[in-house]
Amino acid sequence: MPEATATPTIQQASSDARHNAGMARRRTVSLDSHATCPPQTDRPDPVEILLQQDTTRLPYLIPIRHGRMSATAFTFYRGGAAIMAADLSMTPTAGLQTQLCGDAHLSNFGLFKGPDRRLVFDLNDFDETLPGPFEWDVKRLAASLTIAGRHNDLPAKEISKVTRSAVKTYRETMAKAAESNPLQVHYFRLKVEDYRDGLDKQQRKRQDKLTKKAHAKNSLRALKKLTEVVDGRSAIKSDPPLITRMDEMIERNGIDELARFYQEYRSTLPRYRQVLLDQYGVVDIAHKVVGVGSVGTRCLILLLESSNGSPLFLQFKEARASVLEPYLGASEFELAGQRVVVGQRLMQSTSDIFLGWARHRGTATGVEDVDFYFRQLWDGKGSAEVDSMNAKELKRYARLCGGALGLAHARSGDAAMISGYLGDDSTFDHAIAAFADSYADLNDHDYDLHQQAIRSGKIHVVKDI
Structure with a gap:
């Protein structure tokens, strides 16, 4: 009679041990170091990056692409994922990997219907997804919030609060995920009901309009x-x-x-x-x-x-x-x-x-x-009207995006290690907000270069399409 053998198990370090290991990473890469932003010089030419992408695209649509990107500094940022990828490669990372969205700006979050037909709020664009350093998605989101705040003419102090609120929510979500079991993290959703919490009467009216529109988009x-x-x-x-x-x-x-x-x-x-x-x-x-x-x-x-x-x-x-x-x-x-x-x-x-x-x-x-x-094509999809948000609305939306990104990273990354690295104070929040402010300046510089290329005839545009 053959001997019974035990079912093989996968041994994992405890959550506390992984939390401590993450915390130890701060000695090599400090939280403050994430404020570092690449300078305008000694980096690839942003216009050339875009033109290189154009070489494999449908020629008759390229002027429409540049026309849409040229509308504002924010639309330029949306179309410039390749530019920021080059810049992010020059920034410090703690060596903690997760599945990245790769283009986690605030307009790549939104509503859609799950298989149970309930509206869910989550990331909705994964064209650039790849495993990589968790900080890259956080910085892409943070910079987009700062650029959007500037586009909406919000005061600098309010923009910083908006950006920090997204990072804080990301950090707190990661801490909660570290304390939860994997199935809880896997099943947790940000539902449309969560999207309504904390709204005043006028905001609820606008939210109901967005929700109704999403339900009808089928x-x-x-x-x-x-x-x-x-x-x-x-x-x-x-x-x-x-x-x-x-x-x-x-x-x-x-x-x-x-x-x-x-x-x-x-x-x-x-x-x-x-x-x-x-x-x-x-x-x-x-x-x-x-x-x-x-x-x-x-x-x-x-x-x-x-x-x-x-x-x-x-x-x-x-x-x-x-x-x-x-x-x-x-x-x-x-x-x-x-x-x-x-x-x-x-x-x-x-x-x-x-x-x-x-x-x-x-x-x-x-x-x-x-x-x-x-x-x-359409299955309950809904997007927030970011261009018209005031500081309070953008801050609330930033928290939703930060929470959704935290959950997305926790599903494939080591939440305990990332949480241990981030800590329980606002050091990381302030560092990322400082990065985002500097990167918004860099984006303005790149946008100006794009505008110059259009005026010189180097780039042809078709607008309002």
């Missing part, structure tokens, strides 16, 4: 807005250059390529999701321009319908190498779409049920072998 709404009836069938309306039907861009063999590509995406879904997806048939496909920094990359929308005419809109968006990879190393995943999907599932409290990836092999998208990730 495939049925997309059908009404984005389609027309042609020969008795729904078809996506062309609105060049923002929306271009694929049958106006490619020959029939390209459509066949896309059909094979769709089946490759389908294979990345769990079997029970495939069964659900198979109840919808493909009706139409189009290219759609989205965002600020993403303009010029390939983004397609797919209209599907069930047998009773119920619509489902999917979006498949080009996935490229993360802007962090030149500084953190190549992703472990060969397919960039898989990198995005895995990173999103690691960080979010709940994710789109149709999230998947595929590599398009052919020329229908303009070049060979393009990676994409798939998700629903």
Whole structure:
């Protein structure tokens, strides 16, 4: 009779030991050192970084990209993730890794519906996700709050409070996660009810309007807005250059390529999701321009319908190498779409049920072998109107973003070590706020260089599209 063997266990250091190990990192990299911001000199040319990105984008959309970035210093910052990645690579880190969003500015947080149909507040953009130093996401968020505060003409003292409130909430969330068990951290969500806490009557009215809008933003709404009836069938309306039907861009063999590509995406879904997806048939496909920094990359929308005419809109968006990879190393995943999907599932409290990836092999998208990730186009998505926020509103929103980022990092990082490093006082908060203030100055400098390149004709723009 064979001997019974014990089930193997994974030995981990205690939370206290990991907390102390994190605290010890301060002797090597002090909390105050995170105030350090790269100087204007001795860094890559920000305009050249953007132009290098343009070389692999759709040429006819590049002027729209720069037009959107040129609107304000904040829109420039939104489109400049690659610029900041280069700058962050020159800043100190404590060597504590987690899954990074890679572009955690305040407009990449928002509302969306979970599988249980409740609205959730969380990070919602993972194009640049990659494992890396937790400080990089914190600094990206903090700088965005400072730049947004300046854009809204808030007093400097109030802007500092806004930024510090995000970092404080991040730090406190990490401390709570360190004291919780992994399942509690995994399941915890920031729900829309949390989004309403502390609002006055007028703010609640605006919040109710945002929530109502998010609930209404679904495939049925997309059908009404984005389609027309042609020969008795729904078809996506062309609105060049923002929306271009694929049958106006490619020959029939390209459509066949896309059909094979769709089946490759389908294979990345769990079997029970495939069964659900198979109840919808493909009706139409189009290219759609989205965002600020993403303009010029390939983004397609797919209209599907069930047998009773119920619509489902999917979006498949080009996935490229993360802007962090030149500084953190190549992703472990060969397919960039898989990198995005895995990173999103690691960080979010709940994710789109149709999230998947595929590599398009052919020329229908303009070049060979393009990676994409798939998700629903509209599924309860809602974004705060940051441009109109006063100091109180922006501070409250900053806390929500800081809390969501803390939870996202705690799901894949060592919360006890990070919390031990951050400590229980405001040293880190003040250091990051100082960094954010200096980086906002640097962003203004880069924005001015971008404006000069436009005036000189080096960069061509199309505005208000």
